[in-house]
Amino acid sequence: MAAIANILILFSVFALAVVTHRRSTTIYISDLQTGRLEIATRLIALITFSSYAIWFAVGVFRGLSVSMLFSALTGQGETIYLLKSVILAPIGGVTTWSQLAVILGPLLVIRWRLTNNFPAVMFLVLLGTVTFRALFFSERLALIEVGVSTLMAWALIRSKPLAVVKTPIRWLATWAGSLGLLVAVFALFEYPRSWLTYYAARYDGNILDFAAQRLLGYYSTALNNGSLKAQTTSELSIFGLLQGRFSLPFVGSWGEEIQASNESFSYALNSGSNPEFNNVSGLLLTDAALGRFASLISWVVFGFVIVWIANRASRGGIVALVAYCSLAISVLEVVRIYYVGTSRFLPIIIALLFLNFYLGRSDNQSALSTHSGKRSNESDRFTGSVPL
Secondary structure, three states, rough: HHHHHHHHHHHHHHHHHHHOOOOOOOOOHHHHHHHHHHHHHHHHHHHHHHHHHHHHHHHHHHOOHHHHHHHHHHHOHHHHHHHHHHHOOOOOOHHHHHHHHHHEEEEEHHHHHHOOOOOOOHHHHHHHHHHHHHHHOOOHHHHHHHHHHHHHHHHHHHOOOOOOOOOOHHHHHHHHHHHHHHHHHHHHHHHHHOOOHHHHHOOOHHHHHHHHHHHHHHHHHHHHHHHHHHHOOOOHHHHHEEOOOOOOEOOOEEOHHHHHOOOHHHHHHHHHHHOOOOOOOOHHHHHHOOHHHHHHHHHHHHHHHHHHHEEEEEEEHHHEEEEHHOHHHHHHOOOOOHHEEEEEEEHHHHHHHHHHHHOOOOOOEEEEOOOOOOOOOOOOOOOOOOOO
């Protein structure tokens, strides 16, 4: 019931926003901002790809090889688990910054619209790195969050709404097709990870049926874990919203206190649930950390923050548009995880603050034309298939 109440609050906030604010997206950018946006995009790309390069290089030093990757793809032995736990184990203060890929995607889309020049190489490298991470580090979320933020930016700044959402029937068909595609993609990644290595000889069904059941299991178990978390939490604290260990250069790792506070939950997870599915639903983590009343208030605040960012984006804020796209995954995956409380979200916050400070605002602004990809002094609009 708590999860239903929280999701209804979010739905109500968004519904109110749609009814009271149906504005087309109009992005204004000055000559100064154009140059700075190019520099910021290149800087974020450099940091993102450098962190991936260092991570992969250390992996090679640890024993990463083409034959090992092939073994992982063909489901041979324990290779995929060796890759995740040893060969490609995260490097504190380095792999953290690979999360900037979530922001890099929307920035590349905006740059594409500004210059009318598709950055094919950067997009291919970005897609390649996150796909590698999803396949061999078993972190599909890395691919999902980059894909969602990038596609969101592309959809919002199109000159015309997407044809697939022009009518209610097409909209529903698109959602149904998206769910089918989600199961197919999930099956593709589960095939070498768990199907070939274990379940193929034990599961009474095909890979697609297995993938659908396992995908559903991720979300249903996350809700159960959220309830279990609330039952095993002895003290309420806002720090209970933070998950994982946080690590930054010159700062190091922190979060041991958070880890220590989760010992009772970990014990309960191993004894009374399934430790393989250890995600805690974002809808219920707030209850465990803040209590019922404060949890409801937190979701009201969260919903209005998202709507406020959307409003800023529709009024011409480039940084707000990037933030809106980057936060999409926090709403999309709220049933499974509390995304904004994970350590992977910290670099995104830092990058958004940097963009807001560096790009700033300028009096010499002009609207970006949605027809030619060039700037003009007329108030041309970025219109998308989703009202902001």
